[in-house]
Amino acid sequence: MSYVPEAGIEQATLAEQSLQSVINEIKSVVGPSGWLSADADIAPYLCEQRGLYRGSTGLVVRPTTTQQVSKVMTICSRANVPVIPQGGNTGLCGGAVPPADGLNIVLCLSRMRSIRSVDPGNFTITVDAGCILAEVQQAADQHDRLFPLSLGAEGSCQIGGNLSTNAGGMQVLRYGNMRELTLGLEVVLADGRVLDCLRALRKDNTGYDLKQLFIGAEGTLGVITGATLRLFPKPVSVTTAYVSLPTLQSVISLLSLSRMKTGDQLTAFEFMPRFGVDIAVRNIHDIRDPLPGEADWYVLMELSSSVNDGHLDIMLETLLEDALEAGLIIDAAVASNDSQRAAMWRVREALVEAQKFEGASIKFDVSVPVMSIPEFIPEASQACLEVLPSVRPLAFGHCGDGNVHFNLAAPVDDDGRFGNWTPVFNTVVFDIVEKYRGSISAEHGIGLTKREALGVYKSDIELDVMRAIKAALDPLNTLNPDKVIPIRL
Template sequence: MTEASPISPTQLLEGLRAIVGEKACLDASADMQPFTTDYRKLYHGKALAVVLPATTQQVSDVLALCSRHQIPVVPQGGNTSLMGGAVPDDVGDAVVLNLRRMNQVQEIDSVNDTMTLQAGVTLQAARAAAEDAGRLFPLRIGSEGSCQIGGNLSTNAGGTAVLRYGNMRDLTLGIEAVLPDGRIYSSLRGLRKDNTGYDLKQLFIGSEGTLGIITAAVLKLMPLPSATAVAWVAVKDPHAAVQLLTEAKRIAGQAVTAFELISGPALTLVLESMPQWSAPLPDAHDWMVLIELSSGGDAQTLDATLMRILEEGMAADLITDASIAASLADAQAFWQLREEISDAQTREGGSIKCDISIPLSKVADFIQQASAQVMEMAPDARMVIYGHMGDGNVHFNPLRPKSAPAAQFLSEHYAPVSRAVDGLAHQKNGSISAEHGIGVAKRDDLLLCKTPVELELMWQIKQALDPKNLLNPNKVLPAPSAAS
């Protein structure tokens, strides 16, 4: 490896400020603190500086400068990561590069059904821009007001509509990314067919900023639905929920847009956190699902389709109660309850985050077996289980009992519970990270679920694109010595 040319902190700051401007280069601890602490306040790091570039060229110049002097760079979007992947470690030798100033929607092509935008655009702003043009960008996640498109791409975000529309890999036609040495790669062509060699954009999507910094993207747009139908449904158990989903897809086909599983403790947590909100059903239930249908047809036909799903589910003894949204406000209230589960856990503290993906045929058995294992290990834990059952993604999040301090619960139970849950998922041909990424929290767990060949190939890609290991170091990949 080429030796770094020496540079003092003062010289580095001068160089960075010359690139991004005085106000866009922060070095005071108080100013950097929001960028060096993660969303859940579990990971706290240090940085030499935080830079906020406004253009791809500025990103390129920053990376070229840092590469010459072998300064690590941590890419950051909205800093909503749950896995510690978007903040620096506590060594204090890195520069944080935050993309929030790169927030322009550059083009919406309503004929090609594409949107070209910078990576710092929030998901909420991207969705709004698409709707203003009479189109839909279908990615939906709870943090859409603060998460950014670059972060969504770097973690291959999924969310509540993957069942119908797919995740970010499926929704992306091209990207622009800056390599660790400052070179710029671009495939911003908006093509649905392009068989001219390797699909390089897929290397960067899901890589959590370890191979390059995504600065722009071309995303697919869809027709805006003209009708939606939403219901909050109590089911007997997760097995019944899977059966109900099968019936819903048989009856409604691709109109099934979302199918979200919610455990009783998950809903209770939200209602305790937000006492002004109302439960959708009069009685408490152990298991519920939130169903959304959407189509370009008329509302009356879609409502009839939803009613048929519920009636046949009742007749098959899968459903015990249901509430149909009678208005847009009702539908929004249902979704607000579902989307608040994550933030309610954050406020409560002491949640063990397991983001599992399982073949749909094995989801119910996984939930039953994993719950039994956790209750043996932490008998008083609140079983906050929810997620995107439609695509097999279960957020399995045992939460501290009210009587136990968060720090104590996590210290005693996080590692063994996480290891047991992830191990069971691996046994069932599942994944230990469906959509949250790996970051720091799950990095070493890859040793349990990836073969030596897989890890070797990933390191070879990392070394080919980032031979100095400067871009988001110590994230995603276990140390090569540990993998051998």
């Protein structure tokens, strides 16, 4: 982002003057309760959860209507002042953090939180983009419907942030990620115009599907202000099993068998290594290992249905018998009540929490085609062990969507400098991901963390197309200017 100085005036001074007049104009648009500028008030908006990035801003603006967002964007684009859209600030790649120079506006939709309408007959809900994800789930539930996106940050992340990062989670296998869950969007463009694609249609073949441009764009192409989302029949029966398996190949074979035998009722299929279960049991006090033993791999699988006639239990039983007979699984525990089900899920959640008790870790949120998982994990683990023999690979994830959380726990005797290995391991792991035609970011997005890696692992043509889209929608580079798109070298 560059400001054009007038002759004889220092660039920074001009930018500050320009910013101050923009701030005054914005304040008059949103009124006294629509902005924050005191240091203590704006502090939470300036850094991300893990404290990896810290920025600065001239103003945090919190509009209440799409019209106010539109006016703010018009003012900022005319004055060439960058705007950083921010939702719940739960993203983990620095995408919502403002640049350090402070010559920008943070635009947060936290006061745009209306459920605009629920249409149970059409199985749709239309919401303001500032709605918290959990609020949308509850609004659907009140109408006996399911909004299936579910993730660890659901109590604080916003629908606008979920859309902008194309969030996934535990149930993508059955319901898809935000791209699949979205029918319509309302977006304020960089120049302030409102793009109204807020339709509740499942079939609409009228040229380019414009809404998809903004999903996963991490606030670089427009500010999402409203969305029409898909709802589903609410599951009334659920059955859960925790199984042990001899090999990673058997994990994939069990996934295939489960999909064939249960139709679309397979809702979750999470895999974990013995090392992951061990660190969960070792570090988190309320964990009970559902299948103590020495198997190499474990799967937590869940079927759900909107019909409660006992067919799920029979289906699961038959599936597990077949899998046992085929030698795919070693043992299985089936939850017979909600507390047993919760205890099984607790192991999966605790695995994530437990990592911090094992010291530092370097984390990769990647995906490869499902059938490549049994080759990818051993190959990436071996390559990392060749670089640092005492590193402890820990791979787990949402197997059904090929999403592998490939993490590296620090050596037991780490001297506090493990993080310095990050660039080396980035290259090692991403090169292998690329070999399998996988993705260097399956869930969390690019933001700042993976911006330069994107420049390495996307083809020149893909980058050209991305830059052309950015230039067409945001020619002045007003929106989240330093994020996602790699700087040209």
